Amino acid sequence: MSDSPPPKNADDELAGSEQPFVQHLVELRDRLIKAALAIGIAAACLALFPGPSALYDILAAPLIAHLPKGATLIATNVISPFVVPLKIMFMAAFMIALPIVLYQVWAFVAPGLYSHEKKLVLPLVISSTLLFFAGVAFSYYFVFGQVFSFIQSFAPKSITAAPDIEEYLSFVIGMFLAFGLAFEVPVAVILVVRMGLVSVAQLREYRGYFWVAAAVGTALVTPPDAGSMIILLMVVGSLYEVGILAAQMFLKHTKAPEEASEATNP
Numbered sequence: 001m002s003d004s005p006p007p008k009n010a011d012d013e014l015a016g017s018e019q020p021f022v023q024h025l026v027e028l029r030d031r032l033i034k035a036a037l038a039i040g041i042a043a044a045c046l047a048l049f050p051g052p053s054a055l056y057d058i059l060a061a062p063l064i065a066h067l068p069k070g071a072t073l074i075a076t077n078v079i080s081p082f083v084v085p086l087k088i089m090f091m092a093a094f095m096i097a098l099p100i101v102l103y104q105v106w107a108f109v110a111p112g113l114y115s116h117e118k119k120l121v122l123p124l125v126i127s128s129t130l131l132f133f134a135g136v137a138f139s140y141y142f143v144f145g146q147v148f149s150f151i152q153s154f155a156p157k158s159i160t161a162a163p164d165i166e167e168y169l170s171f172v173i174g175m176f177l178a179f180g181l182a183f184e185v186p187v188a189v190i191l192v193v194r195m196g197l198v199s200v201a202q203l204r205e206y207r208g209y210f211w212v213a214a215a216v217g218t219a220l221v222t223p224p225d226a227g228s229m230i231i232l233l234m235v236v237g238s239l240y241e242v243g244i245l246a247a248q249m250f251l252k253h254t255k256a257p258e259e260a261s262e263a264t265n266p
Contacts, residue, residue, distance in 0.1 A: 031104040038100040043093035052085030056165070059088055059172060062144035066152050067161050074162045084165050091173075095133070102129055120194060120250060128187045131239075135183030136176045138235070143179065146227040178221040182236050189243025190250050200251070203244050210240055 046055065060073060075081045094101075102125050110118060155161060192198050198206075211233075218232040 028108060031108050035097070035101040035104045038097035039090070039093050042096040043090055046089050046093055046096075052089040055088050055092055056085045060165075060168065062140065063148050063163065063168060066145070066148035067163075068152075071161050073165045073168060075166075076164050077166065080164075080166055084169055087169065095136070098129055123250075124187055124190065128184055131183040131187065132180040135180035138183070139175045139179035143175065143222075143228050143231060146231070147175075147222075150227060174221075179232065182218075182221075182232060183239060185236055185239040186243035186246050189240065190247045193247040193251060200244060200248055203247070207240070211237055214240070 046052075050058070063073070075084075077083075106122060106125055109121075113121060152161070189203065193200060193203070203210075214236045215233055218229050218236065222228045222232055
């Protein structure tokens with residue numbers, strides 16, 4: 001009589017894999033709910049104070065300041081005065097709740113990462129969030145004034161400016177994304193170095209090519225005035241240099257154990 005265990009069939013081999021997969025789906029659902037609740041709570045608070053209309057007034061303030069006296073924005077769609085402020089309210093709520101949303105993403109993926117990967121991911125999540133916020137704030141407080149002043153200086157005296165609120169919202173979102181993503185240059189530099197696509201020495205060597213590419217990119221995403229293009233170009237170029245320095249630090253402190261042992265014992 002043989003003491004060997006009976007052979008397992010395919011169904012038995014897969015029996016233990018279903019439960020962990022379901023658990024991951026349940027955890028993903030729970031974290032999505034928490035992220036949605038954070039956005040909903042932020043939206044509810046913004047609805048109470050300062051309110052959707054006041055949020056639009058805040059967003060439109062840089063443009064209003066450069067319009068001719070007595071000129072205002074207009075709504076060419078019947079429901080625009082209702083829908084557009086709501087869009088802005090939820091956009092602002094998402095940005096306020098973004099740290100909580102990113103934390104839920106981090107908490108979901110962190111258990112599957114190695115310790116050296118956690119050292120890389122968490123600082124990048126935090127820094128990319130702060131850099132995106134910095135890009136949005138920079139465009140609102142510094143760039144919008146330059147752009148609207150330039151546009152109004154070229155407007156003929158016979159034209160009364162009355163921008164549409166939906167068109168203005170599209171313009172603002174585009175500018176926020178352009179400057180927010182432009183401020184992510186250090187994060188992009190760190191990632192390409194950490195993945196081994198380029199080295200820090202190559203980044204320094206290709207510095208001139210980057211400035212040319214950045215000049216072309218800023219010319220495409222910024223309005224047709226030299227002021228905003230030069231400002232964004234200088235910011236992106238400075239962030240590229242910051243990214244090179246940060247990549248050196250991250251490369252040193254986020255090596256896998258086998259990489260660290262090879263570096264110490266060549």
